[in-house]
Amino acid sequence: MIKYLTFAVCILLGMICYTQNINLEPSFQKKVFEHASVALTIINAESGEVLFDHNGDLALIPASTLKAVTTFSGLEILGEDFTFNTNVYYSGDVLEDGSLYGNIIIKGSGDPTLASPFFSKSENLEKIKQKILRSIRKIGIKCIEGTVIIDNSFYNDSPINPTWQWNDLSNYYAAGAWAFNIHENLFRIYFNRTYKEFHPTSISHLDPMIPNVIIDSKVKTGKFESGDNAYIYSHPYHHELTIKGTIPPGQGLFKIKGAIPRPDLFFKNNFIGFLNDKRLITSTFPFFLKEKTNRIKKILTLKSPSLSEIVKETNFKSNNLYAEAILKSLAIRIKGKANTQNGISAIRVLLAKLDLKTSSFNHIDGSGLSSRNRISTAFLATFLYKLYNQHDVDYFKRHLPKAGEEGTVRSLFNNHNSDFDMYLKSGSMSQVQGYCGIITSSKDKLIFSFISNGHVHGNQSIRIAFVDLLQKFMQ
Numbered sequence: 001m002i003k004y005l006t007f008a009v010c011i012l013l014g015m016i017c018y019t020q021n022i023n024l025e026p027s028f029q030k031k032v033f034e035h036a037s038v039a040l041t042i043i044n045a046e047s048g049e050v051l052f053d054h055n056g057d058l059a060l061i062p063a064s065t066l067k068a069v070t071t072f073s074g075l076e077i078l079g080e081d082f083t084f085n086t087n088v089y090y091s092g093d094v095l096e097d098g099s100l101y102g103n104i105i106i107k108g109s110g111d112p113t114l115a116s117p118f119f120s121k122s123e124n125l126e127k128i129k130q131k132i133l134r135s136i137r138k139i140g141i142k143c144i145e146g147t148v149i150i151d152n153s154f155y156n157d158s159p160i161n162p163t164w165q166w167n168d169l170s171n172y173y174a175a176g177a178w179a180f181n182i183h184e185n186l187f188r189i190y191f192n193r194t195y196k197e198f199h200p201t202s203i204s205h206l207d208p209m210i211p212n213v214i215i216d217s218k219v220k221t222g223k224f225e226s227g228d229n230a231y232i233y234s235h236p237y238h239h240e241l242t243i244k245g246t247i248p249p250g251q252g253l254f255k256i257k258g259a260i261p262r263p264d265l266f267f268k269n270n271f272i273g274f275l276n277d278k279r280l281i282t283s284t285f286p287f288f289l290k291e292k293t294n295r296i297k298k299i300l301t302l303k304s305p306s307l308s309e310i311v312k313e314t315n316f317k318s319n320n321l322y323a324e325a326i327l328k329s330l331a332i333r334i335k336g337k338a339n340t341q342n343g344i345s346a347i348r349v350l351l352a353k354l355d356l357k358t359s360s361f362n363h364i365d366g367s368g369l370s371s372r373n374r375i376s377t378a379f380l381a382t383f384l385y386k387l388y389n390q391h392d393v394d395y396f397k398r399h400l401p402k403a404g405e406e407g408t409v410r411s412l413f414n415n416h417n418s419d420f421d422m423y424l425k426s427g428s429m430s431q432v433q434g435y436c437g438i439i440t441s442s443k444d445k446l447i448f449s450f451i452s453n454g455h456v457h458g459n460q461s462i463r464i465a466f467v468d469l470l471q472k473f474m475q
Contacts, residue, residue, distance in 0.1 A: 024469055028054055032465045036455035040469060041377040045388050045438065045445035052473065056378030059360045060451040063427030064318045065434040066368035066375065071311040071399065072387055073347045074326040077333055080308035084111030084329070086180070088132055088300040090141070092287060098142030102287050105296065106132075107151035108180030108264075110338065111304045112325040115183045119313055121305035125183055125208070128302065129274045135300040136280065144280050146287030148272050150264035154179035155328055157339035160236050163370040170234040170241060172257030174369060177324035179338070182267045183208065184321055185260045189232075189243070190253045193221055197249055204253055210260060211269045214240045222246030232258050311399045315425050316407030320367035327366030340365060354386045368427055377449035380436050385447045388438070393445060396423050396438045409435075413467060420444075420474055431455055433462040439474070 028038060039055035050056075074082075086109060092102020108114075116122040123131070159176030160169060168174035175185035190204040201219045219230045223246075230245035239261050247254045260266045275281040304310065307326070314322040324340075331342030334349055344363045351358055360376035387395070401407030403422035404414035412435075413422055424437025434451040448470070452462045 024052060024472060025054065027465070027469055027472065030465065032455070032457050032461045033452065034456060036452050036462075038450075038452040038455070039377040040450045041381040041448065042473065043381050043385050043447045045385060045393075045447045048385060048389075050378075051446065053378060056381075057360060057376050059362065059374040059376055060434075060453045061371055061429070061432045062368055062373055062375040062380070062434055062451060063429045063432045064320075064368040065380065065425050065427035065436045065449070065451065066363075066373055067315060067318065067323045067366075067427070068380065068400075068425045068436055069347065069363075069375075069383060070323045070327055070366040071314050072384075073350050074307060074330060075311055075399070076350055076387070077330055077346060078307055078326075080306060082307040082329070084109050084113070084304040084325070086111050086114055086302040086304075087298055088135060088302070089296045089298050090136075090139075091296045092146065093295070094140055098140050100141045100144045100146065102144075102295075103146035103149050104132075104136065104144065105149045105151055106180070106267075107154070108178065109154050110177060110179055110181070110325045110328055111302070112177065112181050112184065112319075112321045113304045113310060113313075114181055114302065117183060117186065118317070119305070121309055121313075125270075128182075129271055131302070132271070132300060133275070133278060133280075139299055141280070143282055144275070145282055147281065147284050148268050148275070149286060150180050150268050152179045152264045154332075155338045157341075158236075161324075161340060161365040161370055163364055163372045165371070167231045167233065168369065169236060170232040170259050170261075172259055173320055175259035175321050176236055177321055177328060178263050180264045180267070181321065181325070182263045183260070184319075185263045187258050187260050188255045189215070189258055190255050191217075191219060191230075191247055193247060193250060193252075193254050195249050195251065197221055197223055198246075199249075201247060201254075208266075208270070210239070210266060212239050213261065215243060216241070217243045219243050220246050221249040224249055228254075228256055230256050232256075234261065237262060308398065315399055316401045318408050318426065320369050323367040324365065351383070354383070356383060356386065369429075371429065371432075375451075377436075377451055380449040381447050384436060384438065384449070388445075388447060393438060393440055400425055400437050412463065413470075422470075427451075428459050431459075433459045433466070435466060439470070441474075 039058045041056040042052040087107045089105040094100050113119050113122045115125040115128045159178045172186050188207045191201045192204050193201050199221050226248050232243050234241045327343035328338040330346035332338045334346035335342035360379050362374035364370040364372045400423040403409045403412045408426045420441040422439050424435050427434040436449040439446040
């Protein structure tokens with residue numbers, strides 16, 4: 001049971017303590033927090049009373065805890081049943097013999113789940129191609145005297161954020177959000193390796209194969225059990241990649257995840273090859289109609305899973321692509337143009353409706369990948385508290401992973417006292433670790449936010465210290 005029988009407010013070196021019998025302040029003086037900027041805010045979800053606050057007004061780097069703001073804002077503004085729609089059209093005329101004198105046009109609306117290899121609710125790449133093929137044949141098309149056009153115009157800014165770090169770009173987790181995304185914009189690079197440390201490696205193959213890609217690999221084996229320390233360097237529009245770093249020694253192949261340089265061109269080439277195998281395409285060049293008006297007819301809509309399901313996937317796996325796609329959909333809904341800044345403005349509209357002060361919130365992207373994002377634990381905890389008042393605990397349970405069991409927090413609190421459960425979003429990058437969410441017990445429901453920046457003893461040490469902090473509070 002939570003021991004906050006009497007809440008005496010005391011000011012000590014600018015820090016506030018709300019309990020007489022549990023004093024967490026000494027824990028923040030431990031060596032693990034040496035040189036760190038660390039904050040923790042805990043709020044009673046029912047009354048709104050601040051039960052504990054340490055440096056709650058500090059504006060800190062949130063890492064992926066920012067996804068809580070993006071995803072829950074998406075649910076509030078777009079609704080849980082919102083879907084991304086990818087529409088397939090044909091232009092021109094279908095003659096009696098089944099010849100299409102025109103093109104197949106696929107227009108993206110930012111669906112990050114299209115042919116996802118990880119999302120169980122999504123159909124894979126082959127099934128997507130088969131579904132489009134069936135729709136083409138259903139209207140009588142037997143031969144295409146044109147080509148496949150991927151319309152990527154729905155978004156009007158860069159797929160990546162200009163503040164993301166150079167060594168993140170072209171790696172899968174920083175694939176960026178395009179109007180047309182496919183296979184989570186992911187391809188895998190498989191390396192041959194040996195048991196010897198610090199020896200050159202070679203590339204075995206790519207999956208899926210990316211046409212025209214040129215890879216300059218400088219990857220070597222590192223120390224045993226050193227993990228994946230190989231990074232891909234390139235520009236998101238370029239097909240020339242440089243890979244530097246190390247992979248662990250061992251037997252067999254080792255894979256790393258890269259970002260497809262141009263998802264639209266990849267799928268266009270892949271789908272044209274597929275249609276050629278089915279003897280449908282006769283040209284790789286667009287068919288230009290003689291008439292000034294380009295006749296376009298829709299033949300298929302590919303719908304994503306519901307936003308509720310996408311938000312769950314985003315927060316369980318901390319998927320950056322999904323978060324950025326949600327942000328740009330907010331931009332369309334509120335501002336009419338899909339770009340990052342309009343998405344941020346849309347969230348600001350919601351925050352104003354919730355009567356939240358945003359002076360400690362500097363918002364740069366939707367995923368938290370930018371190190372220029374800033375947020376305070378008091379702001380983040382209050383944001384979640386406001387949403388709790390409009391919904392219930394099940395709202396958080398549906399969209400946040402359970403500590404000790406699920407997602408990125410499955411190893412957190414897995415040995416904790418069973419008197420309480422936690423549903424939370426984690427976030428981490430170099431010298432940044434954070435958590436936010438809800439704690440539930442038979443008698444209490446608490447909203448919390450924790451962030452540590454600049455610690456020098458490693459993120460794992462901070463995770464252990466965070467668990468210790470909350471377990472002391474929940475004694």
